[in-house]
Amino acid sequence: MIVAQRKRIPELVEILKGNKRILVLGCGTCVAVCLAGGEREVSIISSALRIASNVQELDFEIGELTIERQCDNVFIEEAAETIEKYDVILSLGCGAGVQAVAERYAEKPVYPGLNTAFIGILEERGLWAEKCAACGSCVLHQYGGICPITRCAKHMLNGPCGGSREDRCEVRPDLSCAWQLIYKRLKGIGQLDRLRKIEQPKNWRMNLDGGCRVIVREDHRI
Numbered sequence: 323m324i325v326a327q328r329k330r331i332p333e334l335v336e337i338l339k340g341n342k343r344i345l346v347l348g349c350g351t352c353v354a355v356c357l358a359g360g361e362r363e364v365s366i367i368s369s370a371l372r373i374a375s376n377v378q379e380l381d382f383e384i385g386e387l388t389i390e391r392q393c394d395n396v397f398i399e400e401a402a403e404t405i406e407k408y409d410v411i412l413s414l415g416c417g418a419g420v421q422a423v424a425e426r427y428a429e430k431p432v433y434p435g436l437n438t439a440f441i442g443i444l445e446e447r448g449l450w451a452e453k454c455a456a457c458g459s460c461v462l463h464q465y466g467g468i469c470p471i472t473r474c475a476k477h478m479l480n481g482p483c484g485g486s487r488e489d490r491c492e493v494r495p496d497l498s499c500a501w502q503l504i505y506k507r508l509k510g511i512g513q514l515d516r517l518r519k520i521e522q523p524k525n526w527r528m529n530l531d532g533g534c535r536v537i538v539r540e541d542h543r544i
């Protein structure tokens with residue numbers, strides 16, 4: 323899932339100052355699961371903004387709505403009637419959600435209420451960890467399903483770097499060395515031979531080269 327964190331209330335107040343009718347728009351998918359932008363957080367942030375408005379005499383009128391997905395026009399459309407009633411939208415979607423809503427409402431300011439952090443999973447209660455950097459050319463098969471780009475602090479495709487102590491990463495001693503994990507995993511599934519292969523430098527053109535990436539599926543364009 324996409325993992326995000328709520329922006330702090332003082333930062334949101336700064337972003338919203340000067341506006342009156344503000345819709346706090348939640349998203350019921352990834353950001354709800356990571357407890358950043360779902361219905362519950364819409365309610366918490368809205369309450370906090372109302373208090374800030376009273377204290378600072380900002381004259382905010384705060385509305386609340388959560389849709390199932392902000393990155394999908396079908397769901398954005400369902401919010402049209404409510405959105406029309408507000409001057410600005412504070413989106414609690416991820417960065418894609420904020421931009422999808424902004425594209426749909428070209429005449430209305432849409433502000434981000436979250437900091438979108440990474441693609442990851444919930445590892446334990448209250449702890450999310452990054453697992454994928456969306457590099458555009460997945461090599462997980464080569465490393466037993468453990469991503470060296472995301473989980474090795476030096477993003478090494480031919481590791482380890484030689485700096486690990488016991489099983490700890492040299493750069494991030496709070497984490498296991500990714501290459502220790504890769505070794506254990508490949509050993510466990512009988513694929514240690516994979517480590518004999520020297521990986522060629524990664525082609526980063528599939529990553530953030532030359533503006534936003536697009537995927538075109540011709541079979542879906544007829």
Ligand code: SF4
Pocket residue numbers: 453454455456457458459460461462469470471472
């Ligand atoms: S290799 Fe790339 S696509 Fe695959 S998990 Fe790692 S960052 Fe994500």
Ligand code: SF4
Pocket residue numbers: 473474475476477478481482483484485486487490491492493494498499500501502
């Ligand atoms: S110690 Fe391991 S995880 Fe850390 S940078 Fe070196 S190879 Fe990568």
